[in-house]
Amino acid sequence: MRNQVKWLLCLTLIFASLQSLFVLPVAASEESDEDPSTTAVAAASPLRPFPQHTAYVSGVIKPNNIDQAKMDNEVRRLYDEWKGRYLKKNPYVSNQYFVHYNLNQESDDDPQVVTTSEANGYGMLITAIMAGHDSNAQTYFDGLYRFYKAHPSEINGQLMAWQQKDNGSAIVSNKKAGINAATDGDMDIAYGLLLADKQWGSSGSINYKSAAVQIINAIMASEVNQSAWHLKLGDWAADSDPEWGKGTRPSDYMLNHLRAFRTATGDGRWDTVLNQTYSIIQQLHTGYAGSTGLLPDFATKESSGYKPVNGEYLETDKDGFYYYNASRTPWRIATDYILTGDSRAKAQLTQLNNWIKGKTGSDPAKIKAGYRLNGNQINSYYDLTYATPFAVSAMIDKSNQAWLNALWTNTTSKSTNSDTYFSNSIRLLSLITVSGNWWRP
Template sequence: MAKQKKAKLMILLLMMMTLLLPVYSSVHATAPQKPFPQHSVYANGVIKPSHVTQAIMDQAVQAKWNAWKSAYLKQAGAGKYIVEYNDQGETVSEAHGYGMVLAVIMAGYDTNAKAYYDGMYQYYKEHPSENNPYLMAWKQNSSYQDIEGANSATDGDMDIAYSLLLADKQWGSDGAIPYLQEGISMINAIMDNDVNQAEWTLRLGDWATSGSYNTATRPSDFMLNHMKAFEAATGDARWTNVINKTYSIIQTIYANNSAATGLLPDFVVLKNGVYKPASAGFLEGPNDGYYYYNACRTPWRIATDYIVSGDTRALNLLTNLNSYIQTKTTNKPQNIRDGYKLSGSTLGSYNSGAFYAPFGVSAMTSSVNQAWLNKLWDHTVNSAPELYYEDSIRLFSMLVMSGNWWTP
């Protein structure tokens, strides 16, 4: 009888453990594993603002996130969210990618971050590109209808895929959304449709498969930190080809077109076997071959790879870029303007956050920029809000500058 009672007790205990297991798994999956603030350890020699405490920097990022989500993160039906990128209530995949990355990184501070993220994921899944269902149709109107062609833009695709890898590390993939598998599927789709595998260049989107568009690329898409994470997640060595080619294009444009400034153009095209700045009117307007509203992101995107991995292949460019912009502005962030020719002459007249904030990220590459970095941090934190694009880039730049950027 004693043995029977003991056996029944063991069976009862096993049943209780089985019932409790899904509850434990759910909690494990939803509790942030890498909560904000992260205080990442960057590559040797990388600096951060030195005139304010870490706590003050963290609080500044939190305040900017609160303002950003209040202004731009909107519900798009039951359980879904979008990032409004203009006052017509429209959205684009670029904005969606920004929102998904930010939501993952701010988890732990923001208790609603997972709900925001999963809602943005659901919206992305409802708006597939007509060329590959794992990529996102690039633009929707205020009624959430795809407009101007249901094809993808590479920058949005890359940020969404990267966010899925982050989400796996943040919440695990054993919940309702298998973040890791979804991320891998999207990365494979990017390789299939957003990469020109004859040249190993990033396309402008999954639509750019013919004529001069097929070999064109956009330096603001040069998210080398993302691409290294894509290779690590998938084991696909072809990403090394894309990374190497991307650095090669950076070096070519720098050597041939901007050795004195380190500036990159909005668009790059392949002419007679050489990568060159695009001509005026190539895709968006007269400044397509200049440092304008696409290329303004390059100091943030390219420097981030050095900051995280220590890869020095763009360090000479970044060093010259830092020297040029400090001299150009007499060390005053308020003198930075929204547009430059690659030779260094000024095009713009406005002090845009989309331009000055990324220079703060590039300044992190050397201690000789410490005073300049401190000024850029203050200017980025204290300047008035602008529009979706400027405010998004300012928040991302502050995340990196404050030491709160991390990789999967």
Template sequence: MKKRVSLIIGVIVVIIASIALVYQNTKKEVASKRPFPQHTVYQSGTIKPDNVLQEEMDDEVADFYKTWKKKYLKQPVDKNDEYYIFYNDKGYAEPKNAVTVSEAHGYGMMITAIMAGKDHKAKQNFDGLYRFYKAHSSKNNPSLMAWQQVKNKKGEIINTPGDADSATDGDMDIAYALLLADQQWGSKGDIDYLARAKDIIEAIMLNEINQSQSLIKLGDWAEDKDHVYGQSTRSSDLLLNHLKSFETATGNHKWKDVRDEAYTIIHSIYTTKSDNTGLMPDFIVQSKGVYQPAQADFLEGPNDGDYSWNSSRIPWRYTIDYLLTGDTRALGQIQRMNNWIKEETHGNPENIQSGYMLNGKAVEEGNSTSFVAPFLVSAMVDSSNQLWINKLWSRTIQEHDDDDYFANTIKLQTMIVVSGNWWSPESNT
């Protein structure tokens, strides 16, 4: 009897030791290599808010991340190993049963990779987001994501029936997030992040870039030979720093051509259409080889040629490349845009309206955080903006009645950047 008890105890001890070893190995395997906060060193001469301590900014980001995650990170009822970002929280999206889009998914994957270290579930959440992306691929290329998902009558989440093609910005953010994940956790686990990033980057080049013009298209549904949609772009899809990272990760120098063309487009619109404001239109088309703002109702609505809900992201999206690389090709446009909005609002962020014509006339009243928060990032480029960036920070961290998925998700990402916690896959702290 004593021998049997001793044997049982010995077995239990071995099991416990094995579990402990597995736990330690697992813990080591998923440890974050670049945990939040990172305090990235941006381009010399750039600024942050100085009316708040660095630790306080980090805490504000971490606290709002928790709020954002609780509200928007969801799981399908029938898939406990998947996650998605719920974007239809105000019920505005069509159809009414829409639950997410690839844009939201890309944002969620980037945010999750950046916040690792502060959030012990970041890798679990990221991998679940990855699995959801792979389960909802575009009909045109399995490495791209269908642009929208809906909930059917059974409660299952499926691609929007008859509309399972892609939107370029979502795919670009997903690819960038996978590169971040490779640097954050390595690629030797269940998901080879780097290999999967290269897959989607290759698919973007094949299906979402106009090959003869090195032009970022609207999605994989726009064919190069289509003289309207195949030769147009969304200004907020000109993700300049993403393009550099894609080239570095793949060694494909076609990405340099795409990046150069993106800068050419920005400069062309700025110098010919908005030299007084620096504003960019939601959509850009070509007319006889010349880039122009799109006409009303080109794709989404009457403000397609204005600085509206798509291009509201530009002060954040364009400035990141300057912060991380020092590339000055869009700096004039960024400075003009920032100086104009500061003058237009008399230095009061509460006066920023929710959309403008390129000449600076407001087209939609309101003070949505979607339009306010991105100017936080563009304000970083010049020390003369110190009082302005302080005011923008104070306004951005407030809660507003109109804040929804779009506003709150942009808010979180701009807060990450301005607090010094955004980094590129090839950057050093």
């Protein structure tokens, strides 16, 4: 018997030694790579796992120089790289995650700045869509949701304060920047919650549908002008303000989000906002960019209608041009056509596609970072931020097939590590759509 005990003890020691050889600690700076299932409740099985291969409307195209399986794998690769670089665990709160947008010190607001509501919204969209590929997607999504709830706007507490910083002992909303909301981040957070409801259901620890309705109603109350029915810049822009109440940002024109908000809440005012948004797109196109289809970073309402702002309005002296905000409009606007076939923006998108193909000689490498609305370039360098959204707008017609193929090849070839959070996030979201994997809740 003694010999048997000794033998069992030896086996136990050998097994423990082998375990120590293969179990490695997780570095604090790489929290997004750890297995969150060790500290979280079991995730629900995804109901719409990636890849979805959504049936887009008739006539919409995808790249045909690469097969579907390879496109899906490219999206998986870009997601894994994006997650590894930007998705971070809050070092001070164990069940929260955030998307780090300032790794390269792109923000000139404060070196301590780490994230924004825009980044949080992108993260919630991406993790909800990529469930099925990433078995921990729900844990990440829930952590991003908790981060949003931990950083409310001081004006409407159902909305998210637009910027956060790490002060060395906590991640807090940035008072210097203003603890108020930006419309784009809130809209993506709301849409992400609707995706989550369809992806995992709302019977778990977070009622995604109820949370979505709360923020959608808050967006209507505080980020929609209640007489002009345009999307405002944030909850800080009072309807009655003679300057800010009239302002609107075309990169917030997430038309399919507006449809989803109407469906989720039953609030018919969202139909009014949708129709007004399409009207503004048409006014800006026909009145100020008839030969290009380009939209400005910011526009304002005047007695004669909507027009691009002049000079520095909110961010830079390029606010009236097609610059870093407006670079997202081909993706945001074309998505509604791709999913619904609503043709009200097709003339603008068609003009945009024809113009950029002509401007570049159908060579995506010649896309430049920013244009005046007449088509004159602002900068001489290429930027992925501008290139990838054109791939989404190219999907609307078969005449763009060669151009779409070239855009896919160009944008997937760029290194994640050598680019920025903004470029890489827009690329991933755009290529999810281009690959046929975007869907509406």
